[in-house]
Amino acid sequence: MSDELDRELARAADALRSAARVCVLTGAGISAESGVPTFRASDGLWEGHRIEDVASPFGFERDPRLVWNFYNARRANVRTVQPNPGHHALTRLEARWDDRFAVVTQNVDGLHRVAGTKNLYEIHGSLYRTRCTGCGEVADRGLDALPELPHCHCGAMLRPDIVWFHESLPDDVWTAAVTSAAKCSVMLVVGTSAVVHPAASLIPLAKRQASWDHVRRPAIVIEVNMTRTEASDLADIGLYGPSGQILPKLVDLLDQPA
Ligand code: BV8
Ligand code: ZN
Numbered sequence: 410m411s412d413e414l415d416r417e418l419a420r421a422a423d424a425l426r427s428a429a430r431v432c433v434l435t436g437a438g439i440s441a442e443s444g445v446p447t448f449r450a451s452d453g454l455w456e457g458h459r460i461e462d463v464a465s466p467f468g469f470e471r472d473p474r475l476v477w478n479f480y481n482a483r484r485a486n487v488r489t490v491q492p493n494p495g496h497h498a499l500t501r502l503e504a505r506w507d508d509r510f511a512v513v514t515q516n517v518d519g520l521h522r523v524a525g526t527k528n529l530y531e532i533h534g535s536l537y538r539t540r541c542t543g544c545g546e547v548a549d550r551g552l553d554a555l556p557e558l559p560h561c562h563c564g565a566m567l568r569p570d571i572v573w574f575h576e577s578l579p580d581d582v583w584t585a586a587v588t589s590a591a592k593c594s595v596m597l598v599v600g601t602s603a604v605v606h607p608a609a610s611l612i613p614l615a616k617r618q619a620s621w622d623h624v625r626r627p628a629i630v631i632e633v634n635m636t637r638t639e640a641s642d643l644a645d646i647g648l649y650g651p652s653g654q655i656l657p658k659l660v661d662l663l664d665q666p667a
Contacts, residue, residue, distance in 0.1 A: 410658065414650060421646045422662035424595055424629045425502075430509040432593035433499055434611055437516060438600020438634060442493040442653035445486060445518050448602075465574045473566060474558055480569045481555055483518075484536050488552040492524035495599070498656035500525040505663070511589040515601060515608045517571050530586045532578050532608060538570035578607065590615045594626070599633040599652050603640035612640045 410418070425431065437447035448460075462468040463479040503510045503526060511528040512521050517536045521529050539555070540547045543565020559567040572578050590596065596615040603609040615628040632644035633652045641647060648655045 410650065410654075414648065414655075417646055417648055418655070418659055418662060421631045421648060421659055424631065424646065425659070425663055428506075428593075428595040428629075430589075430593045431502065431506050431511075431595050431597065432589045432611075432615060432628075433502075433510075433512045433597040433599060434590070434601060434608070435499075435512060435514045435516060435521070435599045436601025436603075436605075436608075438602075439495050439514075439652050440490075440493075440516055440518050440520050441600065442495065442651055443490040443518075443520060445490055445516075445520070447600075460574065464571075466576060469568060469573070473568075476568075477555070477557055477559065480536065480571075481557075484552045485554065487518045487520075487536055490518075490520070492520045493653040495652040495656045496520050496524035496526070498660045499599075501660045502663075503527060511585075513586040513589060513608075513611060515605065517569075528589075530582045530589070532572070532582050532586050534569070534571035534579070536569065536571070539567040540570040542566050542568055583607070586611060587614065590628075593628050596628045596630045597633060598630060598640055598644065599656070601634075601638070601640070603638045609640065612643050616643050 441447050458479060463476050469476045499512055508528060511530060512526050513530045513532060514521055515533050517531065517533055519535055519537050537549050537551060538547055539550050539559065541561035541563060543561060544563045546561060547570050561567055590611040591614055593615055596612065598612055603612060612630060616630055617627055630644045631646045631648065632641055633648045633655050635649065635651065
């Protein structure tokens with residue numbers, strides 16, 4: 410790795426060594442090395458679709474078959490992938506802080522859960538789950554292929570249990586994510602373009618309002634990404650390169666004596 414990156418990695422390890430609580434915000438980039446396509450790599454189109462058509466309640470109302478085609482294809486993709494060293498590095502980090510550590514993910518691929526992360530908030534839902542448009546029942550269906558237009562035992566159509574654009578995030582999960590961001594002393598921001606809200610608002614929240622040991626002290630923000638993003642100006646430390654290589658290196662540094 411470059412000297413500059415090595416220097417920044419040493420600074421990041423120092424910041425983590427003295428961290429009382431750690432919050433990690435992840436986006437599609439942490440799953441890229443597992444083979445899960447990111448959102449904005451495809452110039453605003455998502456697997457050839459307009460986001461409005463496949464990830465909004467209006468799109469689902471207009472053409473549920475198209476939306477289920479899209480989600481069944483993503484479920485089939487995720488069925489073939491595994492967590493990468495970046496996901497596993499976060500479980501090693503969690504072991505150091507235990508319940509003073511949380512991962513807030515925008516991803517719906519479930520890879521943090523498969524990697525073993527315990528304190529996990531999936532703020533945009535999960536590809537594994539469906540929700541009934543009639544009785545509201547939420548069910549974990551694994552990643553097995555679902556029918557083109559799956560229906561509930563009550564007769565109503567199922568939808569993915571995923572937060573689409575124009576939809577609000579689940580209260581309980583979002584409240585837990587906000588609490589984690591507001592209390593952390595270090596926030597790792599990994600693999601997100603920091604464009605989607607309210608997820609991206611967790612970064613300024615950690616930066617400005619974090620309270621630690623009852624002293625209101627801003628969190629140290631460490632960005633891990635391939636490029637600078639909308640959040641880079643808020644980052645105290647920038648680690649630019651593949652998260653699957655950077656995160657394990659960071660954890661190895663923590664394991665070495667300071
Ligand atoms: C809400 C589920 C209101 C779907 C997702 C105008 C009209 C309507 C709404 C809005 C509007 N303007 C703003 C909004 C709000 C809107 C929004 O933020 N829009 C954006 C686009 C401007 N937000 C919403 O609609 C939210 N709801 O506001 O509700 C409301 C309020 C009250 C009451 C009722 C309603 C809901 C947002 C949730 C949308 N659902 N996902 C699905 O996944 O199937 S968001 C979707 O984008 C994914 O979850 C994804 O995670 C997320 C963010 O994208 P990223 O994860 O950042 O991925 P991206 O590709 O962008 O970036 C990848 C990054 O990784 C890059 O930086 C890249 O450099 C980096 N990278 C790549 N490889 C690597 C890497 N880094 C490291 N290593 C690598 N190897
Ligand atoms: Zn039902």
